[in-house]
Amino acid sequence: MPFQVAKSLYVHIPFCDGICPYCDFCKVEKSTHYEQGYLKALLFDIQNLGSRRFDTVYVGGGTPTCLEDDNFLRLLKALSPLLEIGGEFTVEANPESLSEAKIAMMKENGVNRVSIGVESTSRKNLLFLGRKHSFDLVKDRVYALKKAGIDNINLDLMYGLPGEGLDEVKEDIDNLLSLSPTHISTYSLILEKGTDFYARGIKEGEQEEVADQYELINDLLKKSGYHRYEVSNFSLPDKESRHNLVYWENRPYVGLGAGASGYEDGVRYRNTFSIPRFNEGKRKVEEEKVDRDSEASYFLLTGLRLAKGISLKEYRSLFGMDLLSNRKEAIDRHIGLGNIEIKGDRLMVKEERMILLDRVLVDLI
Amino acid sequence: MSFDKSHIRNFSIIAHIDHGKSTLADRILELTGTVEKRQMKEQLLDSMDLERERGITIKLNAVTVSYKAKDGEEYIYNLIDTPGHVDFSYEVSRSLAACEGALLVVDATQGVQAQTLANVYLAIDNDLEVVPVINKIDLPSAMPEFVKGEIESRIGIDCSSCCEISAKTGMGVEEVLESIVTMIPAPSGDENNPLQALIFDSYYDSYRGVIVNIRVKEGKVKVGDEIRLMQSGKDYLVTEVGIRVPQELKTNELTVGEVGYLAAQIKDIHDVFPGETITLKNNPAKEPLPGYRRINPMVYCGLYPVDSRDYLDLKEALEKLTLNDSSLIFEPETSQALGFGFRCGFLGLLHMDVVQERLEREYNLDLILTAPSVVYKVVKTDKTVIEIENPSKLPDLSSISEIDEPYVAASIMAPKEYVGPIMELCQERRGVYTDLEYFDDTRVIIKYDLPLSEIIYNFFDKLKSYTKGYASLDYEFKEYRKSDLVKMDILLNGEVIDALSSIVYRPNSYKRGLAIVSKLKAVIPKQQFEVPVQAAISGKVIARADIKSVRKDVLAKCYGGDISRKKKLLEKQKEGKKRMKAVGSVEVPQDAFMAILSIGDDDK
Numbered sequence: 001m002p003f004q005v006a007k008s009l010y011v012h013i014p015f016c017d018g019i020c021p022y023c024d025f026c027k028v029e030k031s032t033h034y035e036q037g038y039l040k041a042l043l044f045d046i047q048n049l050g051s052r053r054f055d056t057v058y059v060g061g062g063t064p065t066c067l068e069d070d071n072f073l074r075l076l077k078a079l080s081p082l083l084e085i086g087g088e089f090t091v092e093a094n095p096e097s098l099s100e101a102k103i104a105m106m107k108e109n110g111v112n113r114v115s116i117g118v119e120s121t122s123r124k125n126l127l128f129l130g131r132k133h134s135f136d137l138v139k140d141r142v143y144a145l146k147k148a149g150i151d152n153i154n155l156d157l158m159y160g161l162p163g164e165g166l167d168e169v170k171e172d173i174d175n176l177l178s179l180s181p182t183h184i185s186t187y188s189l190i191l192e193k194g195t196d197f198y199a200r201g202i203k204e205g206e207q208e209e210v211a212d213q214y215e216l217i218n219d220l221l222k223k224s225g226y227h228r229y230e231v232s233n234f235s236l237p238d239k240e241s242r243h244n245l246v247y248w249e250n251r252p253y254v255g256l257g258a259g260a261s262g263y264e265d266g267v268r269y270r271n272t273f274s275i276p277r278f279n280e281g282k283r284k285v286e287e288e289k290v291d292r293d294s295e296a297s298y299f300l301l302t303g304l305r306l307a308k309g310i311s312l313k314e315y316r317s318l319f320g321m322d323l324l325s326n327r328k329e330a331i332d333r334h335i336g337l338g339n340i341e342i343k344g345d346r347l348m349v350k351e352e353r354m355i356l357l358d359r360v361l362v363d364l365i
Numbered sequence: 366m367s368f369d370k371s372h373i374r375n376f377s378i379i380a381h382i383d384h385g386k387s388t389l390a391d392r393i394l395e396l397t398g399t400v401e402k403r404q405m406k407e408q409l410l411d412s413m414d415l416e417r418e419r420g421i422t423i424k425l426n427a428v429t430v431s432y433k434a435k436d437g438e439e440y441i442y443n444l445i446d447t448p449g450h451v452d453f454s455y456e457v458s459r460s461l462a463a464c465e466g467a468l469l470v471v472d473a474t475q476g477v478q479a480q481t482l483a484n485v486y487l488a489i490d491n492d493l494e495v496v497p498v499i500n501k502i503d504l505p506s507a508m509p510e511f512v513k514g515e516i517e518s519r520i521g522i523d524c525s526s527c528c529e530i531s532a533k534t535g536m537g538v539e540e541v542l543e544s545i546v547t548m549i550p551a552p553s554g555d556e557n558n559p560l561q562a563l564i565f566d567s568y569y570d571s572y573r574g575v576i577v578n579i580r581v582k583e584g585k586v587k588v589g590d591e592i593r594l595m596q597s598g599k600d601y602l603v604t605e606v607g608i609r610v611p612q613e614l615k616t617n618e619l620t621v622g623e624v625g626y627l628a629a630q631i632k633d634i635h636d637v638f639p640g641e642t643i644t645l646k647n648n649p650a651k652e653p654l655p656g657y658r659r660i661n662p663m664v665y666c667g668l669y670p671v672d673s674r675d676y677l678d679l680k681e682a683l684e685k686l687t688l689n690d691s692s693l694i695f696e697p698e699t700s701q702a703l704g705f706g707f708r709c710g711f712l713g714l715l716h717m718d719v720v721q722e723r724l725e726r727e728y729n730l731d732l733i734l735t736a737p738s739v740v741y742k743v744v745k746t747d748k749t750v751i752e753i754e755n756p757s758k759l760p761d762l763s764s765i766s767e768i769d770e771p772y773v774a775a776s777i778m779a780p781k782e783y784v785g786p787i788m789e790l791c792q793e794r795r796g797v798y799t800d801l802e803y804f805d806d807t808r809v810i811i812k813y814d815l816p817l818s819e820i821i822y823n824f825f826d827k828l829k830s831y832t833k834g835y836a837s838l839d840y841e842f843k844e845y846r847k848s849d850l851v852k853m854d855i856l857l858n859g860e861v862i863d864a865l866s867s868i869v870y871r872p873n874s875y876k877r878g879l880a881i882v883s884k885l886k887a888v889i890p891k892q893q894f895e896v897p898v899q900a901a902i903s904g905k906v907i908a909r910a911d912i913k914s915v916r917k918d919v920l921a922k923c924y925g926g927d928i929s930r931k932k933k934l935l936e937k938q939k940e941g942k943k944r945m946k947a948v949g950s951v952e953v954p955q956d957a958f959m960a961i962l963s964i965g966d967d968d969k
Contacts, residue, residue: 212916261928263928268929270929286929294932301931301935339893354919355917356918358919358920359893361935362939365939
């Protein structure tokens with residue numbers, strides 16, 4: 001079976017104005033002066049893509065908008081021609097660095113989707129999370145984007161903070177809804193090694209409370225017309241992130257930049273986290289040749305994150321085996337537990353049980 | 366290499382655990398040049414990884430070394446290293462039967478301990494010459510004169526020419542080698558007599574069949590001889606004989622007084638057992654050598670494969686292990702909760718532990734062990750007596766007239782200031798005081814009759830912690846006594862789980878029930894639904910704890926496309942789950958079945 005050609009491109013910008021205490025992504029403080037070298041290396045890789053064209057381009061970070069204006073512009077100008085007509089071009093931003101100038105550059109170079117790291121709308125929690133903006137600034141920037149004609153906007157929200165109450169989560173959601181974004185991503189706080197929070201011994205919210213918050217978020221957003229199409233992603237009809245769907249539908253994508261991962265020609269890879277080494281030419285540090293069994297696991301663990309689940313026919317044609325008979329015991333058990341259901345050709349995790357997804361996955365992969 | 370038997374010395378090294386047997390064996394190998402120094406590693410004779418890791422000897426091990434003595438003559442020494450733990454005294458008695466003498470190693474800082482006494486008496490019962498060796502005299506706290514006095518007055522062995530050594534540094538070991546020549550008698554017997562060779566150990570080799578370790582008591586045996594096993598009556602053709610130096614060295618024959626190995630294409634491991642006598646088919650001995658007293662297992666537990674498809678592999682592995690470890694016994698049993706498995710009998714808990722680890726490592730099996738149980742004798746109302754090795758098999762109370770449990774006679778040796786705490790512990794464990802004697806000015810020997818079931822639940826650890834590690838323990842089976850016992854069932858989600866049933870002392874049952882359900886609550890991971898854990902006696906629930914349900918099990922954060930990491934996490938979880946057994950609708954980790962064992966007295 002020939003490999004599908006990757007039609008999605010992820011570009012990582014590992015710079016931030018400040019380091020958030022919970023973040024374990026690949027990033028450094030902007031003041032470290034790696035920016036010029038990094039951009040040079042990255043632009044080189046982009047040029048190497050030659051005449052390839054992509055349906056989705058996603059610039060993530062870090063904080064892409066914290067780049068110097070001229071660097072930001074060079075990057076967008078390099079990426080813009082790679083986008084197919086009608087393609088989705090997303091840039092991640094934080095409110096402080098989403099300047100009028102950058103908005104204009106984005107508009108000019110075909111960026112049609114912006115994802116803003118809001119994380120919280122209360123002063124208290126923003127302070128705790130080490131974020132330097134206010135919700136007023138978020139409102140202002142969303143307004144500016146819309147005015148500039150970029151109205152496909154995602155807002156990121158964190159919940160599950162230690163001691164956070166349901167009322168606080170409700171207020172956050174109400175605030176986000178007041179901005180009428182097309183898309184909302186919600187993430188519960190996860191303590192990762194190597195972060196400031198971890199070192200300080202901060203704890204995640206209690207499981208019971210986080211579960212209640214997860215359910216509340218789903219209820220509130222559903223009532224307002226937002227559909228949870230993936231574990232932590234909500235959108236208005238037809239406004240799903242086309243780029244993220246590539247991940248969940250187990251399709252190939254190119255990853256450029258330090259710490260970026262990609263999946264092409266049956267190989268999943270990840271680039272070095274070290275920015276100086278990236279600048280010196282180091283790229284892939286991990287490569288996994290995905291065999292058929294492994295591929296089948298990926299297919300399930302990505303596909304079942306989606307509300308629509310997976311196609312049994314597709315599974316059969318890809319892997320030459322019937323999932324229902326192959327994993328009969330586990331599937332029967334989870335149907336019996338009310339965790340999954342089969343509708344026509346599709347097998348999916350039930351909406352109210354998405355919160356237990358990993359329990360299902362462990363038995364199915 | 367053939368020696369006349371006056372130049373052969375067969376001996377064992379016996380000691381309390383940790384007094385330095387294996388270290389002395391190492392030095393002997395080194396000083397006799399058997400093993401070059403650069404190839405030397407610690408506990409060389411302990412071939413199991415498990416033995417080296419734990420720093421203990423589990424199996425007896427035999428090796429042949431040659432020694433040039435001060436009289437200018439060359440001697441052949443057959444050294445048999447033995448285990449020191451109480452569980453393995455059977456192995457000790459086997460090796461002693463192959464020897465004329467024993468080096469008794471006593472730690473100069475600790476003196477005579479409970480197992481020193483037990484092993485010395487075994488040696489004396491076997492008519493062995495006991496050569497005392499005081500070890501660890503390089504330590505500042507060594508008191509060799511005091512220890513010698515102890516050995517003389519308490520054991521009655523002359524210590525005037527006793528060697529004082531440090532097996533660790535090698536100091537004094539030369540003298541030990543000399544005294545083996547002078548003090549241990551050469552083997553008796555006649556090479557012209559009909560062959561009598563004692564099998565003292567055996568193991569399985571996939572190419573050569575069963576290999577037996579033998580001591581030739583009379584006559585000789587060589588390749589091509591037709592041999593007969595005197596008790597089973599089976600005949601074989603000898604394909605190989607040799608000695609261990611310590612690697613195998615083929616020889617032409619093994620003659621009277623010698624210790625070595627023999628292979629004869631013995632395919633069925635059931636045909637051979639230690640204590641059996643080999644003779645020649647054409648010129649048989651009149652009668653077999655006195656064998657070993659068959660030791661009955663003291664504790665039993667259920668052994669089940671985590672994956673039921675491994676049942677036959679487990680059976681095969683157990684068969685092979687019994688060849689090497691004749692004190693292990695097993696028979697098939699079925700559990701509603703765990704499926705097909707085996708009820709296995711062991712000498713004690715360490716033995717059980719060792720068997721489990723060997724099965725998991727050497728045979729790559731994933732196992733579930735149920736909590737160990739002693740063997741109960743149940744007198745039914747119709748006067749018939751049945752033996753119960755599996756608590757779930759206890760008949761209905763209405764048909765039982767009495768239940769008897771095994772008691773052991775335990776002797777605990779400890780400094781006198783710990784008498785109070787030790788007696789307190791023994792009373793708690795339903796012990797019956799029998800005797801207290803002063804061993805010397807500072808130490809006492811306290812004797813109690815204790816139910817064996819109380820000993821297997823954590824007794825030794827408690828004893829150590831009550832006495833800051835100073836107490837040593839020895840025990841042997843005494844008799845069956847009537848006790849007030851009941852079966853306690855454990856219910857998960859309302860279902861009785863047979864593998865978790867236990868037989869308990871009725872007056873302690875409430876506390877014990879509560880301790881078990883809380884322990885299970887702690888070790889069984891949260892399930893999707895709340896699971897009640899109950900302890901019940903005759904259908905009446907006496908304790909309950911609830912395992913809370915899991916509310917959330919999903920990683921919300923998973924972007925940037927790094928899906929590989931997510932997959933690895935899930936695969937790791939999946940591995941962990943493989944070690945769980947689905948019992949009804951509840952997933953129970955392997956060690957939950959043993960959880961009862963680790964309940965301390967504080968929560969009992």
